Amino acid sequence: MNRQQFMKAMEIHLRPMDPFERAELLADYDQHFELGLREGRLEEEIARELGHPEEIAKEALGDRYDIHTPGSDAFYAPTYREMRSAKNSTRATRNFFTAIGLLFLNLILGIPLGLMMWSVWLVIASLSLLVLAPVAAVVDFLFLSQLDKAEIFVAIGAFGVGILFAIASKYVFRAFKIVTLQYIRWNKNTMKGDVSA
Secondary structure, eight states, rough: OOOHHHHHHHHOOOOOOSSHHHHHHHHHHHHHHHHHHHHHOOHHHHHHHHHHHHHHHHHGGGGGGGTTTTTTBBOOOOOOOHHHHHHHHHHHHHHHHHHHHHHIIIIIHHHHHHHHHHHHHHHHHHHHGGHHHHHHHHHHHHHHHOHHHHHHHHHHHHHHHHHHHHHHHHHHHHHHHHHHHHHHHHHHHHHHTTOOO
């Protein structure tokens, strides 16, 4: 336990004490840390020597502090461990509901929109196969020995359109990849709780 954790725990456990008296006692313990640090000792070492904040508070408060009977008339201050476990259970609950929310969001919107988006790219990429139209015209000429002028013009036109679709599919792929990766990153950050509103 470092200095900040120790002092915070002391403050919590000493809540039933008169504010002036509590401030005085906290100042004394803070002074211990100051002196120890000047001597080159570590905060954790000083905290260990001072003892556990809960025990110090019990001793300082005497009858005003009864940890085992929170429902009694005596003042009750939660322990440092109790506060930590409550915070962790709140975080676990939040993470659970966040995961459920993300699951439904992805099932209802994320996955269908992602599949639709990548289907559009697949159609554009498939249309880029029109660049093979001249090859089809050559094969038609070699095996069937017939080649019309219209077929040549259509093959050249289809080749040009295929090139345009190939270029478009390249840019669409890049854009959809960025959107997909950002959405995945957003899901991860949301689960960690790093998303700002």
